[in-house]
Amino acid sequence: MNSMKGYFLSALSILLLLCLTGCWGNKEIEDLSVNVGLALDVGKESELEQELAEQGATYPKKNIITATLQTVPVLKGNKEQQMGNSKSSEMFLNTEVTGDSIFQLYRQYSLRRYRPIIGHHLKVLVISSELSRKMDLDKLVNFILRDNDIRPSCLVLISTGKASEALISSQPGDIPSFHLRSMVENQFRNNKILAPMILTELDGIMNSGSSFVLQNLVTAKGEVEFAGAGVLKGETNKWIGTLNEHEVEGLNWIKGDIEGGVIKTYDKSGEVLAYEIKSASTKIKSKVNGNDISFHVSIEADGRLIENWDKSQVPTDEKFLKEAEEYFEEELKDMLHKTTRKMQEKFKVDVGGFRNQLRIQHPKVWRTVKQDWDETFSKCDITYDVNITITDYGSSAK
Amino acid sequence: MFTRTDDKITTTQTVVIISCFMLGSGVLTLPRTLTERVKTVDGWISLILGGLIIMLAGICIVKLCQKFPGKTMFQFLKEIVGSWIGSCMCLLMVMYFVCLSAFEIRVMAEVTMLYLLEGTPMWAIVMSFMWIGLYLITGGINSIARLFEIILPITIVVLLICLLLSSRLFDIDNLRPVLGEGIFPVIRGLKSTLLVFIGFEIMIILPAFMQYPKKGVKALIIGTSIPLVLYLITFIMVVGAMTVDGVVRSTWPTLDLIRSFEITGLLFERFEFFLLVIWIMQIFSTYTICFYAASLGLAQLSKKNIRPIMYGLLPFIFIVALLPKNMNELFDFGDFIGTVTIYLFGLFPVLLLLITTIFRIGAVKEDE
Amino acid sequence: MWQSIISYIPNWIIFTQALVILIVPIIIYLTSKWLQSALGSRTSEGTPTANESEENIFENAKTKAEDTMPFTGNYETDLASIKKRIAKNCDVHFREFTMATGEMVAIIYVEGLYDKELIEVQVMKSLMFDDVEEMEKSSKDSKITKSYLTNKMLPISEIREALNLEEVVSDILVGSTAMLIDGIVEVLLLGSATGKTRSIEEPLSEGLLRGPRIGFTEILCDNTAILRRHGKNESLELIKFQVGTRAKKDLVVAYMNDIVNSELLEEVKRRIESINMDYLPESGYVEQLIEDDSLSPFQQAQNTERPDRVINSLLEGRVAILLDGSPFALIVPVTFSMLLQSPEDYYERWIPGTLLRMLRFLATFFALLAPALYIAFISYHPGLIPTKLVMSIIDARQGVPFPSLIEALIMETSIEILREAGVRLPKPIGPAMGIVGGLIIGDAAVNAGLVSPFLVIVVAVTAISSFAIPTYSAGITLRLLRFLAMFCAAILGAYGTVLFFLLLCSHLVKLKSFGVPYVSPMAPYRLDDWKDFIFRLPFKVMKRRPLIMKTKDSDRKK
Incomplete structure (x- = not known):
């Protein structure tokens, strides 16, 4: 019995030891700062960093990238202060660090702030077009894709100006990263917004070697606006130019990413006519004739006449509706042609998803032209067939 | 005592054991390993073909076992090929099961350390896991079967919900064209699909425990179909959302898919936790049944009590699990195990079946 | 070649760990075996063993022999032997009187247990006064006999006979009244105990809104x-x-x-x-x-x-x-599912019944794992919580000086103490105590910065959930396991919680109650029994008795 008691005691002590060695990886949530946004700019040390460097805060690096890490929440000292100053204080904290390896930049953060950074909640990644013109995008997002904290649901955007400015907000209580993240969801209101490009998708596209577009944004006076799209060339993954808002709209039509929005045009007397899209569908048909590849895009849309400045025309008149439909079709076709021209002539890239259709519809042909598709595409013939239907005219019959 | 056919398992339990064994580490890696080999979107066809082939191999084993009712292969192998070769083959099978359980544990530990417990030493993760497995298998095949019966429905429901939620990323265009490059890529992928169906080999012991061994073939077919369907849905959803080019770049594609969306409207925003939970449970089931098969094999080979053998195997599995030095070696290890399966449990039983049929070894009671 | 093999040989640390991995379960096994033997062998294997040692048997043999010796029929000696055995007790009374026919009679009873009315009215009255003429007539013929007494003189339904001291003494002490009559060998035992009892009341521990209000008593x-x-x-x-x-x-x-x-x-x-x-x-x-x-x-x-x-x-x-x-x-x-079922499920219609059952399964889940998940998420996996929630939790936990485990332990322990105190307190104070404890302490703890308000919600939900389980003792089990789950979560995060769940399931599947698997009908699947498991299907569908019980008659309808 005594030896059994000995066993018992040793078992107990081992279990207790196990308990003591516990809690390895734990870090209480309130001791962390949550990284919600990341902006990448061309490397240029900020004044603060320069001063710090003068004091001796340097390590071997090339100043290629300046990363702006946005972290939340900003801690309030105590309750009174929170009550008094909450209006003026900001909800987020931006930290700029300059260097080359993005991972190292993340770790440099710990030299400046005491609360370690976690990437699980990274919502947006904004890359300045300047940086993306110089560097392969693959290199920029390499760490972010590999990291086990950062989720691949992170959104990727391109900024015309400095990317870090997109992470600043003039509105109190607003967190720019969340702001940007939610704004993408407005696609059903406005067809000038591209379908969100998340890291998972970006990874696949970059690996496939196709060219692609990223939602572009512009900033002024602390306000951010989605404007156009940055075009990135497939093989190099570098920025080659911007599509304007109008062309983005056309691109969305071609890609069939229309969830709502508006077509606006002018009638013959120059009055405004607006059309609210209820549903739209796009079909791309590829035709192969010997060496000639051509595409036929047919678009159909249902919607309502929502704005009509011309008082002489009433929508109850069937003839007027037909006429209006034609105006809209004309407008849309014009838009599509402009977009196609830009793609084929200026950038010589396919960002409209034509390659996918060819791959699916003519897999054998696709294999032969896969190598320099962008070249081949710029010579392809693309025809459009647009059919817009006005199904109703809202709550006003006048 | 109010005993009921205690050491016997029902046909349903057999089905559940086979399914749980098959659903293992493969759920997370399958889309990548398959697509890497196939290089087109047609991996799902390979998957179906692979499943059918595995069913055939499994049926061979079941038929073989049915010639020796009430005996596991560890027991009757000697009767067919003689004492020496039989013992060697049995030992090989035991080693196989040890390696397989070690592999599963290691994969589990790697993923856990990557996504759940950064900074926790591997031994802590592995040890606690192994002890609980030991506790379970001391209860015998019946307890194992009952636990699997709890785990399997949870797995199926959670996996399907997770995949269903990912349908917002799904695009059918990513799965087209079907057979765009002919049938060859499909055949190329066959080998890697065979690897995910590791688990049918448990039929070398199960028929001995079955209440109605005659239903072995039926149990095997259903038991293989459940993972086949789940794998199929997983593959389709993952490739449909991530495209072929994206899948090959991701180490754990299924997990990456679930991490690629956040649903703000629901109570939970992130679903990889649920996926990891069921995945750990499935690894647990694969590990325990392997562990049990290995200890049963040793016990029947040496004709000793099974309990000390279970304890004795623990350190071996642990050491084998820690042998691979990095992820590449780990995946190579997995491939190696898969290759061994094909020979040890795919071709060898066919050979045995031929021998027994030709020489009429075993209880020929088929007229009954 | 050799080099590469060498490089795979693990270093001594791994061998040490392998040793630990072997030794710990062996120690646990031996400990549990020792505990089992210390707690007494399992009843399923145990056989009744003689509890007396050799010496005791020898000493007891003498009194044993006396006990089993039949009565002589001699009034004086028999009474003396009974007196010798139990007259020491202050509550044992001897009442001697003479029957109408002249025989000596002794009534022996225990105060407070005997049926006073029965003895006084039916026994003593009839023996002392009634039917004197008849008695006299018969007494001429012979001495009074036992059968005559029971047939003619004692209008009582419950009469037993005892032949030796042992039988008499034990029955007297539980409340029967013994009657010793001169000339009759047997001692008659009249009536049974009628001690003070409680009336039948509504069961306290299992209240129902609908259903019989009757509950068992101590009798x-x-x-x-x-x-x-x-x-x-x-x-x-x-x-x-x-x-x-x-x-x-x-x-x-x-x-x-x-x-x-x-x-x-x-x-x-x-x-x-x-x-x-x-x-x-x-x-x-x-x-x-x-x-x-x-x-x-x-x-x-x-x-x-x-x-x-x-x-x-x-x-x-x-x-x-x-x-x-x-x-x-x-x-x-x-079986486990029985503990989560209440008779009310059957008395209400089947749709609400089913809903209530599902609710209870959910409550069980919360009662078991809610604090563990809280700890795991807060301390280990901030990445698995929705972003907005993370921000509000960080805000709420500002200034909480403890790690989440300690924080949760503080609250859980105090809730348990409150519950325990509430049980002990007299009825009118109990609820007041709950309010004071639950509301005021919780609020004060948040204001003092000891715990975060989020935790208070978790703890409250957990506590309420554990009370939603119909069987009180099952609730205690869950509460106990909850603490284990919390420790698992504190050591290994969500992984630890999963392991805890697996451990619990492993234990449950191994457990049997009288040969019936504890987790049935969940496992092994018996789909017929699922009609009365998480669901409570209409009675028209539930035609059979549970399969696991292997009943002789499986059909509920004839």
Whole structure:
């Protein structure tokens, strides 16, 4: 019995030891700062960093990238202060660090702030077009894709100006990263917004070697606006130019990413006519004739006449509706042609998803032209067939 | 005592054991390993073909076992090929099961350390896991079967919900064209699909425990179909959302898919936790049944009590699990195990079946 | 080649760990084996052993022989021998008088237990005064006989005879009245105990809105009578056992003889017969002495105060055990799902019944794992919480000085203390105490910055959930396991929680109650039994008795 008691005691002590060695990886949530946004700019040390460097805060690096890490929440000292100053204080904290390896930049953060950074909640990644013109995008997002904290649901955007400015907000209580993240969801209101490009998708596209577009944004006076799209060339993954808002709209039509929005045009007397899209569908048909590849895009849309400045025309008149439909079709076709021209002539890239259709519809042909598709595409013939239907005219019959 | 056919398992339990064994580490890696080999979107066809082939191999084993009712292969192998070769083959099978359980544990530990417990030493993760497995298998095949019966429905429901939620990323265009490059890529992928169906080999012991061994073939077919369907849905959803080019770049594609969306409207925003939970449970089931098969094999080979053998195997599995030095070696290890399966449990039983049929070894009671 | 093999040989640390991985379970195994043996061998394997040592037997032999010696029939000697045995007791009274016919009679009774009215009116009156003429007539012929007494003179239904001292003494002490008559060898035992009893009340521990308001009491015969009253049913059988080596108590095993599986019945009888304990004050003793696994945190017999629940279980083919002196009947075998079922599920219509059951399963989940998940998420996996929630939790936890485990332990422990105090306190104070504790302490703790408000919500939900479980003792088990889950989560995060769940399931699947798997019908699947598991389907669908019970008669309809 005594030896059994000995066993018992040793078992107990081992279990207790196990308990003591516990809690390895734990870090209480309130001791962390949550990284919600990341902006990448061309490397240029900020004044603060320069001063710090003068004091001796340097390590071997090339100043290629300046990363702006946005972290939340900003801690309030105590309750009174929170009550008094909450209006003026900001909800987020931006930290700029300059260097080359993005991972190292993340770790440099710990030299400046005491609360370690976690990437699980990274919502947006904004890359300045300047940086993306110089560097392969693959290199920029390499760490972010590999990291086990950062989720691949992170959104990727391109900024015309400095990317870090997109992470600043003039509105109190607003967190720019969340702001940007939610704004993408407005696609059903406005067809000038591209379908969100998340890291998972970006990874696949970059690996496939196709060219692609990223939602572009512009900033002024602390306000951010989605404007156009940055075009990135497939093989190099570098920025080659911007599509304007109008062309983005056309691109969305071609890609069939229309969830709502508006077509606006002018009638013959120059009055405004607006059309609210209820549903739209796009079909791309590829035709192969010997060496000639051509595409036929047919678009159909249902919607309502929502704005009509011309008082002489009433929508109850069937003839007027037909006429209006034609105006809209004309407008849309014009838009599509402009977009196609830009793609084929200026950038010589396919960002409209034509390659996918060819791959699916003519897999054998696709294999032969896969190598320099962008070249081949710029010579392809693309025809459009647009059919817009006005199904109703809202709550006003006048 | 109010005993009921205690050491016997029902046909349903057999089905559940086979399914749980098959659903293992493969759920997370399958889309990548398959697509890497196939290089087109047609991996799902390979998957179906692979499943059918595995069913055939499994049926061979079941038929073989049915010639020796009430005996596991560890027991009757000697009767067919003689004492020496039989013992060697049995030992090989035991080693196989040890390696397989070690592999599963290691994969589990790697993923856990990557996504759940950064900074926790591997031994802590592995040890606690192994002890609980030991506790379970001391209860015998019946307890194992009952636990699997709890785990399997949870797995199926959670996996399907997770995949269903990912349908917002799904695009059918990513799965087209079907057979765009002919049938060859499909055949190329066959080998890697065979690897995910590791688990049918448990039929070398199960028929001995079955209440109605005659239903072995039926149990095997259903038991293989459940993972086949789940794998199929997983593959389709993952490739449909991530495209072929994206899948090959991701180490754990299924997990990456679930991490690629956040649903703000629901109570939970992130679903990889649920996926990891069921995945750990499935690894647990694969590990325990392997562990049990290995200890049963040793016990029947040496004709000793099974309990000390279970304890004795623990350190071996642990050491084998820690042998691979990095992820590449780990995946190579997995491939190696898969290759061994094909020979040890795919071709060898066919050979045995031929021998027994030709020489009429075993209880020929088929007229009954 | 050789080099590469060498490089794979693990270093000594891994070998040490491998050793640890081997030794720890062996130690745990030996410990549990030692505990098992210390707790007494498992009842399923145990056989009744002689509890007396050699010397005792020798010493007792003399009194034994005296005890079993038949009475002489001589009034004086018999009375003296009885007196010698029990006259020391202050509550034992001897009343001697002369019968109308002249024989000496002694009535021996225990104060407060004997049926006063019966003895005075029916016995003494009739013996002393009534039928004197007839008596005289008969006395001429012969001496008064036992049969004459019982046939003609004692208008009492319950008369037993005792031949030796042992029988007489034990019966007197439990409340029978003994009558010693000169010239008659046998001692007559009249009536039975009528001590003060409680009236039948509504069961305290299992309240229902709808359903019978009747509950068991401490009196065994009342309880069996309640069971009998469930309806005209010949198949209900009640077998009596005597348990307790020193103080014997009646124990009744109830079952439906044409439903119950006979093997199960034999097993129950065997285990009850093997009970070896000097005294059993409550059915909880019986429960613990006949259970399969004493190291399990789960109960392996269901205790209930509700007769309707017992009858329902009997009709499902289970066996009920009732002990004298305890208002709690035991139902065996029990499965986990039974603990989450309430009779009300059947009394209400099936849709609300089903909904309530699902709610209870959810409550069980919360009661078991909510604080563990809280700890795991807060301390280990901030990445798995929705972003907006992370921000508000960080805000809420500002200034909380403890890690989440300590924080949760503080609150959970105080809630448990409150609950325990609430049980002990007199009824009018109890609820007030709950309010003071729950509301004021919780609020104060948040304001003082000891805990975060988020945790208070978690703890409150957990506590309420654990009270939503219909069986009180199952609630205690869950609360106990909750603390284990919290520690697991604190050591290994969500992974630890999953491991805890697997451990719990492993234990549950190994556990059996009287040979029935504890987790059935969840595993092994018996789809027919699922009609009455998480769901409670309409009665028209539930035509069969549970398959796991292997009943003789599986059909509920004829």
